Amino acid sequence: MDIWEVIVIFISLALLIVLALRGFSIIIIAPLASLVVILFTGMPILGTLQDSYMAGFVSFAGRFYLIFLFASMFGKFMEDSGAAKKIALSIMKVTGKAKKLNVILAIVLISAVLTYGGVSVFVAIFAIMPIARPLFKELDIPWTLFVGVFFFGTATFTMTMLPGTPAIQNIIPTQYFGTTTMAAPLVGIVAAITVILFNIYYLKRQLKKAEERGEGYGVEDDDVEEEKEDSKQLPPIWLSLLPPIFLLIVLNIMKLDVVYTLILSVVFCMPVFWKYIDSQIKTLNQGAVNTVLPIVNTSADVGYGTVIAATAGFAVLSGALASLPGSPLISLYGATTLLAGVTGSASGGLGIAMEVLGEQYLALGVAPEALHRIASIAAGGFDALPHNGAVITALAIAGLTHRKAYKHIFFTTVVGPVIAAVPAIILAIMIY
Numbered sequence: 083m084d085i086w087e088v089i090v091i092f093i094s095l096a097l098l099i100v101l102a103l104r105g106f107s108i109i110i111i112a113p114l115a116s117l118v119v120i121l122f123t124g125m126p127i128l129g130t131l132q133d134s135y136m137a138g139f140v141s142f143a144g145r146f147y148l149i150f151l152f153a154s155m156f157g158k159f160m161e162d163s164g165a166a167k168k169i170a171l172s173i174m175k176v177t178g179k180a181k182k183l184n185v186i187l188a189i190v191l192i193s194a195v196l197t198y199g200g201v202s203v204f205v206a207i208f209a210i211m212p213i214a215r216p217l218f219k220e221l222d223i224p225w226t227l228f229v230g231v232f233f234f235g236t237a238t239f240t241m242t243m244l245p246g247t248p249a250i251q252n253i254i255p256t257q258y259f260g261t262t263t264m265a266a267p268l269v270g271i272v273a274a275i276t277v278i279l280f281n282i283y284y285l286k287r288q289l290k291k292a293e294e295r296g297e298g299y300g301v302e303d304d305d306v307e308e309e310k311e312d313s314k315q316l317p318p319i320w321l322s323l324l325p326p327i328f329l330l331i332v333l334n335i336m337k338l339d340v341v342y343t344l345i346l347s348v349v350f351c352m353p354v355f356w357k358y359i360d361s362q363i364k365t366l367n368q369g370a371v372n373t374v375l376p377i378v379n380t381s382a383d384v385g386y387g388t389v390i391a392a393t394a395g396f397a398v399l400s401g402a403l404a405s406l407p408g409s410p411l412i413s414l415y416g417a418t419t420l421l422a423g424v425t426g427s428a429s430g431g432l433g434i435a436m437e438v439l440g441e442q443y444l445a446l447g448v449a450p451e452a453l454h455r456i457a458s459i460a461a462g463g464f465d466a467l468p469h470n471g472a473v474i475t476a477l478a479i480a481g482l483t484h485r486k487a488y489k490h491i492f493f494t495t496v497v498g499p500v501i502a503a504v505p506a507i508i509l510a511i512m513i514y
Contacts, residue, residue: 087395090122094390095424102426102469103484111469112382112425116389123393130389138388142433143381145257149250150377151370152344156329156351157202158369163355164314165322166201166209172319174213182289185217186231187282193235199326200248200347202376203236203472207479222298227288229476230490233466234281237495239274241428242462243502246334250429251461253340258440259450264334266455266510273459273506277498284493301481317358325351379471383430384437387421391438400439409511410446414439414453415460415503423464427471432461452514459503466495 094115101111113135120130160166170192177188189210196206210232218225241249245267252263259265292298316322329347332338338346352362359365390396399420406413417439422431435457443453466473468484473491477483 084394084398087123087393088398089395090119091390091393091395091399091424093122094118094386098386098424098426099467099469102471102474105474108379108426108471109382112386116386119389119393123395125389125392130392134389134392135385137385138391138434138437139381139385141388141437142384142430143377146250146254146380146433147373147377148341149253149344150380151373152341152348153200153202153248153250154373154376155348155366155369156200156325156344158365158372159348159351159355159359160196160199160201160322160325161209162360162365162368163322163351163358164316165325165355165358166196166206167213168316168319168322169195169199170209170213171316172322174217179217179221182221182223183286185214185221185223186227186285186289189214189217189228189231190235190281193232194240197236197249198240198244198247198330199323200329201326203476206236207232207476211480219299219301223289224292224297225299225301225480226482226487227285227292227490229473229480229482229487230288230494231285232476232480233473233491234285234494234498237428237466237472238277238281238462238499238502242458242499243270243274243277243506245270246330248329248333248340248343251432252458254429254432254436254461255454255457256340258436259444259454261450261454262334262337263340265451266514268513269452269455269506269510270459272509273499273502276502276505280498280501281494284498288490315358317355321354324354380427380430380433383425383427384433387425387430387434388437390421390424391434409507410443410448411452411456411507411510414443415456415507418457418460419464419500419503422461423467426465426467426469428461428465431465432457435460449514452510456503456507456510459499459506463496463499463503466491 097118098111098115116135120127173192173195174188177184179185192210193206214228218228240247242251245264256262325347328350329343332346333340333343400417406416418432418435421434422428425431468488477487
């Protein structure tokens with residue numbers, strides 16, 4: 083019976099992936115997949131939906147809504163003021179655009195600076211793509227590489243590895259382990275260096291293969307023009323960088339609670355960007371509205387994961403992972419990355435892992451800092467499977483399909499982080 087429930091878990095995961103690829107929202111898919119699990123495992127339908135699914139949904143939303151809210155407002159100020167665009171253009175001027183690899187690495191750097199400075203993936207892509215597209219066309223770089231390049235910069239080392247990053251995946255463990263965003267810095271830096279080296283090697287190899295095949299930009303009927311200065315005045319680069327620097331200092335040096343940090347960062351943006359934003363009220367309102375979809379999507383994921391966690395099949399899987407030989411950090415990585423893969427969400431999978439397993443691993447006596455960093459690294463990897471919401475959104479915005487471009491996302495955002503986890507876990511075991 084327990085083995086059957088393990089099979090049911092993977093059936094529900096297959097359903098998630100298929101429906102996500104067909105364009106259905108995770109808000110619809112998550113309860114539907116939960117219902118499949120409930121029906122095929124014999125759990126009470128209404129009781130499980132109310133007591134397990136909604137309990138997980140409400141628990142995550144209650145714990146992280148304010149973080150999502152003020153982070154979204156901050157990102158909206160960076161977007162509406164033109165600060166995000168100014169940072170991107172300034173980096174491009176420094177790196178130049180003479181060589182294909184230079185352009186690719188510049189886009190990675192722009193993506194990394196924006197997201198490490200607190201700008202969300204969904205804001206960053208709108209700031210970066212108008213700059214990247216004409217450059218890819220001018221240098222005849224395959225446009226299918228763009229999404230791999232973009233996610234390399236936004237969803238690998240700046241999301242889960244580098245100490246101090248304000249990404250939600252680095253904040254969630256602080257709420258369970260009593261750690262800070264600077265937890266296990268050396269472990270995170272080693273993972274970051276590993277994934278950067280791997281992904282640069284991968285992208286360089288793909289460029290070489292494309293040249294050998296005679297493959298170029300490859301977008302037909304594309305009338306993209308060079309990025310031009312519009313009538314909107316952009317803030318100077320030093321002013322554009324002030325709010326992200328302020329956020330990082332308050333969060334990591336002053337070590338203020340993340341909610342207070344984000345509130346202060348939003349307030350700080352108001353006078354700094356006063357002359358560059360037409361309506362601050364509109365920016366605040368839109369930032370608040372932009373919170374709804376990410377928090378509901380992630381909470382829906384967590385609700386589904388909570389239903390999974392209530393099955394005997396999950397007990398079998400988690401028991402198998404817990405019995406892996408060696409340090410508990412290995413099993414924590416395995417459980418977290420499995421949940422991130424099942425939900426197609428780094429924050430969703432991490433949220434489930436922390437809710438279900440956090441106290442259990444703390445009780446084992448492992449250093450909280452090590453637990454924090456390994457759990458965070460584990461969240462980024464299998465989360466980027468084809469049903470991931472950010473993957474689907476980015477492909478749609480870039481005008482690409484899974485068939486044409488997902489391969490590059492898979493190697494830079496799944497394979498790279500999984501490889502990077504190996505030295506990180508070894509180092510964490512040695513140090514902690």
